Amino acid sequence: MVVAExxxxxxxxxxxxxxxxxxxxLELLGFKGIKGVRTVKVFEVELDSPxxxxxxxxxxxxxxxxxxxxxxxxxxxxx
Amino acid sequence: xxxxxxxCVLRIEGTNCEEETARxxxxxxxxxxxxxxKQLLHQCPKDMARDLSSYDILALPGGFxxxxxxxxxxxxxxxxxxxxxxxxxxxVRSGRPVIGICNGxxxxxxxxxxxxxxxxxxxxxxxxxxxNDSARFECIPTLxxxxxxxxxxxTRTLPKGKVVMFPCAHAEGxxxxxxxxxxxxxxxxxxxxxxxxxYVDPQGRYAGYPWSPNGSISSIAGVCNPAGNVxxxxxxxxxVFHRYTHPDWTRSALDPxxxxxxxxxxxxxxxxxxxxx
Numbered sequence: 001m002v003v004a005e006x007x008x009x010x011x012x013x014x015x016x017x018x019x020x021x022x023x024x025x026l027e028l029l030g031f032k033g034i035k036g037v038r039t040v041k042v043f044e045v046e047l048d049s050p051x052x053x054x055x056x057x058x059x060x061x062x063x064x065x066x067x068x069x070x071x072x073x074x075x076x077x078x079x
Numbered sequence: 080x081x082x083x084x085x086x087c088v089l090r091i092e093g094t095n096c097e098e099e100t101a102r103x104x105x106x107x108x109x110x111x112x113x114x115x116x117k118q119l120l121h122q123c124p125k126d127m128a129r130d131l132s133s134y135d136i137l138a139l140p141g142g143f144x145x146x147x148x149x150x151x152x153x154x155x156x157x158x159x160x161x162x163x164x165x166x167x168x169x170x171v172r173s174g175r176p177v178i179g180i181c182n183g184x185x186x187x188x189x190x191x192x193x194x195x196x197x198x199x200x201x202x203x204x205x206x207x208x209x210x211n212d213s214a215r216f217e218c219i220p221t222l223x224x225x226x227x228x229x230x231x232x233x234t235r236t237l238p239k240g241k242v243v244m245f246p247c248a249h250a251e252g253x254x255x256x257x258x259x260x261x262x263x264x265x266x267x268x269x270x271x272x273x274x275x276x277x278y279v280d281p282q283g284r285y286a287g288y289p290w291s292p293n294g295s296i297s298s299i300a301g302v303c304n305p306a307g308n309v310x311x312x313x314x315x316x317x318x319v320f321h322r323y324t325h326p327d328w329t330r331s332a333l334d335p336x337x338x339x340x341x342x343x344x345x346x347x348x349x350x351x352x353x354x355x356x
Contacts, residue, residue, distance in 0.1 A: 013258055015294075017214035063203065065157040068150060068189070070207040070257050 002051050003079040004058045006043040006066060014071045044079075051078055084352045086111035087134040089119070091155055096141035096180065099317040103345045104138070106320060109352075111138075116155075120162050131166045135352045136176045139183030141248070141315060151208065151251040152185030159190055167192070168200045176232045176348040177309045181249055184208065184301070184311035193311045194256075194268060195304035207255045208313070212294030216250040220326050221292055221314050223276040223300050224283060230307030231275050235347040242283055243340035244325060245314035247300075252293040252313040254302070265297055276301035276312055316341030 010016050016038055023037040043066060047054045055076050062074040086104045088111050090097045101111035114129050121128040131137065145154035159167060171177060171192060179187035185208045187193040191201035211217055222244055225237045237243070256264045268274055277298040280286035285298045293313070301312030319325055319339035328335050 011258070014209075014255070015212070017210050017212050021214040064161070065149060065153055068153070068204050068207045070204055071209055071255055 002047050002049065002054045004045045004047060004054055005077050005079055006045060006058050006062060007075045007077070008041040008043070008062070008067050008072050009038065009074075010071055011073050054078065082356070083110040084108070084136065084349050085134045086136040086138055087119075087129070087131065088113045088138045088140055089116060090114070090140065090142070091116045091144050091158070093144045093146050094140055094142035094182070096182075096315065096317065099315075099320070100138050100140040100180065103317040103320045103341065104136070104349065107342070107345045107349045109136070109345075109349045116158060119166075131163065131170055134175075136178070136348055137170060139177075139179040139186050140317075141181030141183060144182055144186065147182075147251075150185075150189065151249075152182055152187075152189045155182075156186045156189035159186070164200065171199050171304070171306075171309055174306065174308050176351060178233055178344070178348065179309075179311040180315055180317065181247075181252075181313055184313055185251065187309065187311040188254075192309055193304060194264075194273060194302050195309065196264060196267060199304070205257075208251050209253050209255055210251050211249070211253055211292060212288065213292075216248070217252070217289075217292035218248040219246065219289060219292060220244050221247045221300065222279050222281065222283075222290065223312075223314060224279045224285075225275070226277055227275045227303065227307075228272045230272050230305075231303040231310055232308050232351045233303075233310045233344045233348045234275060235351065236343045237347070242279060243343075244319060245312070245316050245341055246318050246326070247292050247314040249293070249313055252295065254293075254295040254299050256296060261296065268299075268302060271305045272307075273302050273305060274299055275303050275310060276314075310344075316344040320345070 018039040019037045058076040067074045088101045097113045104111040118129045225241045278291035280290040303310045319341040321339045322337045323335040
């Protein structure tokens with residue numbers, strides 16, 4: 001069995017209101033020197049496939065459901 | 080007697096505006112049916128099985144289908160695409176009206192049926208409805224200016240330039256196009272008459288927050304495909320079907336028992352289907 005970590009993040013330049021608002025909130029709590037906050041989504045998928053096939057399958061999952069290519073990019077890594 | 084105008088109000092778990100949407104179609108004389116996706120896939124008792132091709136109109140109502148997990152509308156869209164894409168494409172190609180309201184709009188975009196920049200249905204999404212600029216759920220009355228020249232089957236009874244009030248209720252309604260091609264794609268939408276509604280202020284001017292609740296590109300609230308039979312919009316016309324469901328109904332001089340602004344959307348599409356017979 002392999003565990004794949006699928007990281008979905010916004011493409012550079014795409015506005016991230018959740019990240020910006022979180023940054024504001026952190027600053028209101030007194031945290032200083034924050035250069036930026038970005039929201040990222042991570043899925044952990046357990047698979048019963050050999051590692052190479054697992055990566056391919058996860059990439060297919062991203063194309064079919066997990067990522068919207070207009071605003072997001074994805075990265076698959078095996079743990 | 081003329082045949083019923085059959086409307087498929089399609090839902091899965093988490094859809095929550097199917098009652099009002101079906102009711103709106105019923106009020107304009109159509110025969111709506113609330114249909115679960117599994118009924119169209121025949122994963123149900125035999126007598127409940129339905130076929131998409133037997134309906135005249137397809138409506139994707141609002142709600143939080145599949146809990147809005149992954150992205151709003153993404154799971155419903157992926158399920159439709161994997162099992163029904165051929166039937167859906169045929170339905171759209173046949174010119175029959177398809178409407179997606181709120182979550183339904185998000186589903187149409189994730190499904191690649193809107194904004195329909197290249198073909199009828201794209202393999203991957205061509206746009207995104209992403210988190211509002213305010214980063215929160217916006218549930219407010221919104222004013223929409225009708226911008227369509229007459230191609231959209233759902234707004235034929237609305238004059239161009241008319242401002243209507245449909246309330247919005249969404250956290251992810253900011254229409255986004257691929258950044259690197261944004262100006263060209265926006266121009267294509269405009270040139271092909273696909274912009275149906277834009278958010279405006281009470282003076283009818285394009286304006287920012289809160290008049291545009293989400294920061295959508297070019298204040299766009301609703302778009303249709305080039306043929307005009309597929310409409311997606313974030314605000315909810317079914318919630319203002321009657322004048323007495325407008326928030327200002329006690330203050331307005333208009334008859335509370337009269338038509339609300341939303342009626343035109345349902346009326347136009349049902350009239351269109353009748354006129355084709």
